[in-house]
Amino acid sequence: xxxxxxxxxxxxxxxxxxxxxxxxxxxxxxxxxxxxxxxxxxxxxxxxxxxxxxxxxxxxxxxxxxxxxxxxxxxxxxxxxxxxxxxxxxxxxxxxxxxxxxxxxxxxxxxxxxxxxxxxxxxxxxxxxxxxxxxxxxxxxxxxxxxxxxxxxxxxxxxxxxxxxxxxxxxxxxxxxxxxxxxxxxxxxxxxxxxxxxxxxxxxxxxxxxxxxxxxxxxxxxxxxxxxxxxxxxxxxxxxxxxxxxxxxxxxxxxxxxxxxxxxxxxxxxxxxxxx
Amino acid sequence: xxxxxxxxxxxxxxxxxxxxxxxxxxxxxxxxxxxxxxxxxxxxxxxxxxxxxxxxxxxxxxxxxxxxxxxxxxxxxxxxxxxxxxxxxxxxxxxxxxxxxxxxxxxxxxxxxxxxxxxxxxxxxxxxxxxxxxxxxxxxxxxxxxxxxxxxxx
Numbered sequence: 001x002x003x004x005x006x007x008x009x010x011x012x013x014x015x016x017x018x019x020x021x022x023x024x025x026x027x028x029x030x031x032x033x034x035x036x037x038x039x040x041x042x043x044x045x046x047x048x049x050x051x052x053x054x055x056x057x058x059x060x061x062x063x064x065x066x067x068x069x070x071x072x073x074x075x076x077x078x079x080x081x082x083x084x085x086x087x088x089x090x091x092x093x094x095x096x097x098x099x100x101x102x103x104x105x106x107x108x109x110x111x112x113x114x115x116x117x118x119x120x121x122x123x124x125x126x127x128x129x130x131x132x133x134x135x136x137x138x139x140x141x142x143x144x145x146x147x148x149x150x151x152x153x154x155x156x157x158x159x160x161x162x163x164x165x166x167x168x169x170x171x172x173x174x175x176x177x178x179x180x181x182x183x184x185x186x187x188x189x190x191x192x193x194x195x196x197x198x199x200x201x202x203x204x205x206x207x208x209x210x211x212x213x214x215x216x217x218x219x220x221x222x223x224x225x226x227x228x229x230x231x232x233x234x235x236x237x238x239x240x241x242x243x244x245x246x247x248x249x250x251x252x253x254x255x256x257x258x259x260x261x262x263x264x265x266x267x268x269x270x271x272x273x274x275x276x
Numbered sequence: 277x278x279x280x281x282x283x284x285x286x287x288x289x290x291x292x293x294x295x296x297x298x299x300x301x302x303x304x305x306x307x308x309x310x311x312x313x314x315x316x317x318x319x320x321x322x323x324x325x326x327x328x329x330x331x332x333x334x335x336x337x338x339x340x341x342x343x344x345x346x347x348x349x350x351x352x353x354x355x356x357x358x359x360x361x362x363x364x365x366x367x368x369x370x371x372x373x374x375x376x377x378x379x380x381x382x383x384x385x386x387x388x389x390x391x392x393x394x395x396x397x398x399x400x401x402x403x404x405x406x407x408x409x410x411x412x413x414x415x416x417x418x419x420x421x422x423x424x425x426x427x428x429x430x
Contacts, residue, residue: 238390253425255423256324
């Protein structure tokens with residue numbers, strides 16, 4: 001093949017471009033390396049490297065850019081011989097050579113001639129790319145590439161998100177504090193079912209709750225005996241008074257406060273008045 | 277690396293925002309303005325004093341548009357108070373007394389000190405009274421030990 005002052009091979013990363021062409025021979029594929037101006041014929045028995053030269057490689061590369069489309073002769077001439085002016089014969093010769101290399105000189109199916117129009121690469125002869133096999137290389141010791149910095153808009157968005165969330169959490173904490181300090185008076189409750197009577201003992205401290213249950217045990221038994229219908233009773237105690245709220249089935253309520261000194265003496269009439 | 281860290285921040289921020297939104301939704305669901313408590317509340321009961329005397333007591337409370345009006349009749353003694361609802365949250369109310377007036381206080385001479393104190397405290401201007409639910413329909417005034425059960429709403 002004619003090689004006309006080929007420029008230096010391109011950089012290494014460009015050599016990754018490989019196009020696979022099905023040749024006119026059975027069981028033979030050609031790997032075209034445009035960057036190396038080279039065609040590698042893969043046969044069952046081995047592989048054969050063919051140097052296409054600058055013009056031949058440029059010619060094939062231009063045809064492969066648009067498989068199935070006609071490329072005019074002038075354009076091919078300008079592309080393959082960009083540094084000088086050559087005649088039509090040079091183009092014919094290069095096409096003939098390529099057909100020879102690809103085993104297509106007789107059938108002319110791979111590179112087709114369209115009279116008075118140009119040449120076309122038949123896309124049927126373009127094979128899918130082979131899977132890329134990562135070569136076993138030594139561990140990459142190069143520093144990890146730094147990511148692109150964030151745009152000002154992204155920074156603002158992240159700032160807003162963070163700021164908003166922080167403020168929101170502070171507001172929530174404040175509300176929780178207000179709620180706790182203003183409204184939450186701790187009350188411990190314990191429920192006991194005595195027949196139709198459900199007694200709920202309530203007191204701010206567990207110790208006082210136990211004392212309340214102990215002190216009102218007899219009162220609870222009396223109330224259970226007097227309750228003729230299901231009734232809920234809530235029992236509590238302040239400094240001097242036992243407090244009793246009776247909630248009946250019909251949702252009516254009545255309460256009774258008993259001074260601690262009178263707990264044992266409270267009459268059944270008063271207790272019935274609360275229960276019924 | 278920087279982008280990775282910032283992604284973590286963004287993820288954390290998003291989670292915090294979700295938590296915040298959930299919290300606010302919960303607050304919104306739980307929050308009740310004072311007007312939600314509009315209505316009339318009352319209760320009736322008996323106080324068995326240390327001297328064995330049984331006093332009949334009635335408490336009446338009306339809440340209307342952020343204000344309250346209350347009356348307690350304890351034997352011959354009557355106290356009336358009014359004021360504003362300072363705040364309301366999760367079924368609880370906080371009242372601030374503007375003015376109170378006790379009638380027939382001389383009749384209260386035979387009352388136990390605790391009962392008398394409750395009456396006087398509830399009538400004092402700027403006194404704070406916290407109401408919290410003690411049953412399905414009833415509220416307890418923590419400071420004055422008055423019970424108010426819902427009657428009607430309007």
